[in-house]
Amino acid sequence: MSFGRIPVMPPQLGESQVLLRAWRLLLPLAVLLPLLVAGAGAWLAWRQAWREAEQGVTHAADASAEYARRVFDGLVLRIERANDLLAGLRDEEIRAREDELHQLLRHVAEAGPASDERPPYLYVYDREARALVSGTILPVPSAVPLPQRDFNQALRGPNSPPVFLSRSYVGVVTGKAYFALTRRRERSGNGVPPGAYDGVINASVYVEDATKALRRLATETTGDVISLVRADGEILARSLPIPPGSRIGDNSPILPLIRQDVERATFNGRSTLDGAERLVAYRKVPGYPAYISAARPHTAILDRWSRALVPLFGTGLPATLALLGLALLVRRSQRELAAANAGLERRVAARTLALSESEARFRAAIEGAPIPMMLHAADGAVLALSRSWSSLTGYAAAELSTHAEWTRRAFPPAEAASREAQRILAFAAGTPTGPEELAVLTRDGATRIWEVHDAPVGALPDGRRLRVSAAIDVTERRAAEERQALLAREVDHRAKNALAVVQAALRLTPRDDPERFFRTVEARIAALARAQGMLAETRWRGADLRALAEGSLAAFLSPAPGAPRAELSGPPVMLAATAVQPVSLILHELATNAVKYGALSVPGGVVTLAWAVEPEAGLLRLHWTERGGPSLATAPGRRGFGSRIIETTAQVQLGGRIEKRWLPEGLSCELAMPLDRTIAAPRVAAE
Template sequence: MTPDQGSSETMPGRSPAGPGSAAAEPAGWAADNLLPEAPPPPAMPRPAVTATTAARTARRLRRSLAWLLAGAIALPASILGAGAWLAWTAQWREAGVELARAAEAAADYSARSLLNYSIAASRVDDLLRGLTDAEIRDREAELHHELRALVTQLPQASAAYVLDRQGMPLVAADRLPVPQVSFAQDRDYFAALAAPGAPPVHVSQVYTGRFEGRRFFAVSRRRSNTGNPPQPDGFDGLVNLSVEPAPLADGLRRLTATSGDAIALIRADGAMLARTRDAEGPFPTLPPGSQFRRHAEAGTLAATYHATAAIGGEPQLIALRRLEQLPVYVAVIRPRSAIVAAWWEAVRPQVGIGLPAMLALLGLALLVRRSQLDLIAANDTLEARVADRAATLEEVSQALDLTPCMITDLRGRVSHWSEGCVRLYGYSRDEALGRMVTELLATEFPPGGRQGLLAALLRHGQWQGELRQVRRDGTRIVTGTQWTLRLDPLTGAPMSIVSTRTDLSALRQAERALSRSEARLHRAQEASGVVAFEVAEDGQVMADAALPGLFGLSPATVPTVGRCLGRLHRPDRAAALALRSRLAAAGGAFSLEFRVALADGAERWLLARGEATADPAGGANPRMLAGIILDVTERRAAETALADSGERLRLAQAAAGFGIYDHDLPSGRVTWDRRMRAFWDLPDDLPVTNRVFLAGLHPDDRALRRDAVRNALDPAGPGTYQVEYRVIGRQDGQERWIATTGQVRFAQGQPVRLTGLAMDITARKRTEQRNELLMREVDHRAKNALAVVQAALRLSRAESPAELVRIVEGRVAALARAQTILAQRRWEGAELQDLLQGELAPFLTGIRRDAPRAELAGPAVTVAAHAAQPLCMAIHELATNAMKYGALSRAGGLLQVTWRLDPAKRSLVLAWRESGGPDIATLPAGRGFGSRVIEQTVQGQLGGAVRRRWLAEGLACDIEVPLSRSGAAKALVLDGEAAAA
């Protein structure tokens, strides 16, 4: 069955059912609702489907659906089904691996935390060793401070209590004096530890404190070696450490693989101790019929299984890990909806392609499939009930034999050897029965030997302690041993000894490791410069010898709060005083960074962290304040330098206009800054994905970008990524050119990260395009000019070579002047007045009154680039004729050139009037080259008309050029074209 049918199955990569592995759970069982959204479900047992039944079901489905689907939807269904199934199994496999890793880490974290509390309880027991209840009450204040110092070292612990055998508190870490109220007799930890065969360490369910109202669970152990008279049952009170679930949940929350996962800490009996969601509770208790309880009762060490939540919840995938040496489990939960969402994201493109081809037939197939599955499920249910009842009986019989337990006679000869002893010591039943335990296990007894323990057992009926023994493989272990004397029910004479064992080797190793760790921590504090301190209510400071030096005081100075505050900068001193007032009123944890002024004028940054106890009398100082001080001057300097560097980088980036991108290749996560988003015109709330990137990329540039990425990701290459491409804005539709460069980082020969810069080069690209167009235009105009020069050379006539050179030079110079004027205007056109001034410049100054001169008058007119050269040639020929034969050839001659726009005809009219030149005796007999040039350029190229009249005072020539030619490009572009229209 697939996971979406609510079945329980072993995740891929796990071994079959057995200790430390996840077994296939019965389909349809009620789930362990470990998330806070739904209450714990009732037990609804449904047995597991056997492998034979599952195989038979699969064969039935294949036979019944083969003929229905083969002909019509075989190809699209196989492609779609295979892709979906591969994605489905991959998603579940990946989720199972992630949850298993998180469960391993959470179990390790929880085991270390609870082990610390157990060790702390042992330390409290050692602290009170040999003291009677009366002596503890007499020394309550002293013992309270020692317990308080111990509890502050535990991150999640909130209180510690020592109780006598009636449940009355003797001393507490958080209260002085402790209320004399019997408040523990109804707690499960008191009942468990007061009963015979009590465990070495007990973890209670979650309670609400009777004094402070906070929620907690207790880590407790019996008191030992007290000064009170020995008790018949060996119980003489207990040591209790209260642990708050919420801080413990905060530590577990950091171990989740995704934000949607949850972690719960649960006892083997289903009582929940902490969870990362709704950490404040109340917490549900998992019922006996739940999958979790079945795993716990079977002693499963690790399992990953599916579960169906109760009404109102949803299916979940759960990874379960048992804590070492404790009946407590860690469960890491991921909702099935999160896994399905990831799977759907992967298969959605496949569904979009294959679904239209098979949608109609799929509905019919599903109806048939549902009816067959219902029939098969009904048959499987009947078969599984029989198997389930047989398995339940087998589990009960096996569970009784799992505990390491042996029965010996009074001399120590084995008469019963449980399966738990087989696992603990390695000897089989046949090897152990009839053997002396002392010889078999090489037992080392406490002082007094076995006879002393036997005498104590005969006096009290039981004995509890530790023994050192040797396993079959030669490994030495430490066992927590509980001896109970069995008496003859008729005579009351001792019959045998029932002995239960617990392997304490790992606990003792952990205690030794903790001791070494504390020593290393002390050395590390000395090496790192951390200085511990305590401040009493009267302001006296108890600290390491290095504290005066941190505040710039001499080593001989006795540090006080006033002296230390006097060395602070004034703003920091005010903050410190305000903090002291707050701690005196409310207490709690604190953290403060401040500056200290040194004698040489320098300053030092210090960090103080710790915890304070409020003064109930309302004094100015806290009742107690303890913590550490660390010199953080170098860190502050580094932070300042880093901030300055970051600001310089930001300013440089803003000035350069760069955008920054970062692509995590294995995960596909893409990070863009604001400038990169602006290039694509993306809103801030839209996630950056590969789909969004490709949607904005110009289709013609996708192949170019794909080749650049392929080359950059090649491990044999330099890993450099450089490409220029176009981007279409998502909202404004604007096209932009982007130049991007980056570098790929490789790990073990595989690309893992691409980071780089991008820049908007749209302006540069447009400039390049304009320059290219301009170059083509220049090339075109140059060719035209050369063609005109060639025509001038071919048609020019003169009486002498010198005259020919002068004529050609003049005409070429006219073309060059037109070219220069056009180049100044970037070939967009030329001013008509500039063309006239270029030809008539010597006659426009009027330096001598009797010299020939020219006058120009007319509106601003811009001549298009393709019309400027022809018009310039016509003006040159008129000017040349005027200088040779007309008004500009003699003193007193006058040339007047005027032009105007004719709106009615949409034309430019240029009037050329000469006066004061030589008398014209006769009209010219024929047309020279100049006349032909004028007519050809004005009429042939510009589509205009030329009218020349030879008057007595000189030449009168009217040139009329249309503003645009019919069916052709515009001939003239006028500044006042709208007025002329």
């Protein structure tokens, strides 16, 4: 197709002026083409640098939130163990046995920290905020109470949270900054009513150790900064040096996210601490009132972009200068030809022929471009179209004689009208637009994602202005990036979570009987492996509750001999990926307890697992019932490690509540868990 071929006029004096105007159109196009290409590359490099920065801070925030969650889970398990050691003891007995209990608590605190981390402090306080015993200091300084510590005040009320994260303090004895995770002391021998406040147990983290861990997770070459923040805005630890007790400013964009309990977000903002502009990825630490921010300075992103510009403009600028020099020589020659009367007609014809050849070359460059390109005029006429445009969309060049024909085929009616209105505005402004990502419909009904750039390129001799639209098809790249990022996050998160749970089971399972220790740990790891296998089969989207329960009770569902000893009932439920392992572990511990002490320990005993979804209450309820087992007169006198796993997993990891009743005919256990933390969100099918 042609885009304004200049007619050859009979030899006359005015014809040289027409040729001069034509050269003034085409020469700037030829001179600026390398810069246009370099400019498009610069835009793409900028988007790539920004995308890499977003991926970097997102990974750092996810990894840091997972690190904080694992540290807090370890502290909760140590507090649970300390509660068990002190169960049934009065304050006077604890003080009298301080040497012995100090050694036991010290062993609990030192159970498995990394080689470069110090074990946490374990401190037990009475109702008056006086220290009773510690796993670190002997004897404890009990003469002076510490009621001013927030962890000695926050859990006194009837509606206090199960776990409290304290402010940072400087230790009275150690002189080291720390913050603590605190829970109420339970089952003491002081004779207080059930549920009444009877002191706390807290496990501390050195700020210096947490700072070192965040510094390892930060990317030093890009100047990343990672912070651990409390719900009130206090910064507990930061990968860069900061005074203890520092807070983010009231105008920080992180505070509204914390107040609204937003799980994750990415934004740009100015630090209230040092005033630096940064790209920030924000994450909530799962299950705890703590938050992570990973930030990268804008200067680091600009530096990455500037390094990518060197080869682009190192090639484009010399080419432009060479073409500019050539254009100046041609222009000078034109002026000389226009000034010479002799042989004017011959020279005008030669220039007309040269213009036609240049037009053909320019059209051939558009049509042969390896990416979709369109040259179109202000009146909507399409003057040149690349073959790659047609091959990607399925529309022939003859079908797209006008820009309106293209938008009518490529977009829904409302969007097509909007695109035409934007095209008119772009011609009126005369400035480049884009890059802009558009969803383009092809002839066969498929959707392609194009990154479109549009720029003015001069005007035709008849005055019609021209623009070039160029596109890069990023459909496959976008889909691959999304699949890869999702899979990498899920695999990383699940692997770390599984390893953390296995490590906790190994460290805290009682070891007084080696053979029993081996069987117990092996069974718990097998339960986790079953859950992990089901997650892998669904690519970490979740697992069917019935299939999970059948795996835990497989030995008791067989109809031979006699009737099944385990009965399952409930509607189809797809568990969320984050709930599969906790629910699997709870069912394993319930089944193990039934085999050892309950209905499955004797012939004829039966267990029933029923579940129901209550959308109005926002709950998933699981009901475990045993009958036909040994008769139960009262509740067991002590709580085993399996019971602690069930309660901690249900309350801390799943945010639910558990109710146990020891009836004469057997154990009845009901778990109520929030739907938003246990049920997988429905997947939306792609159109």
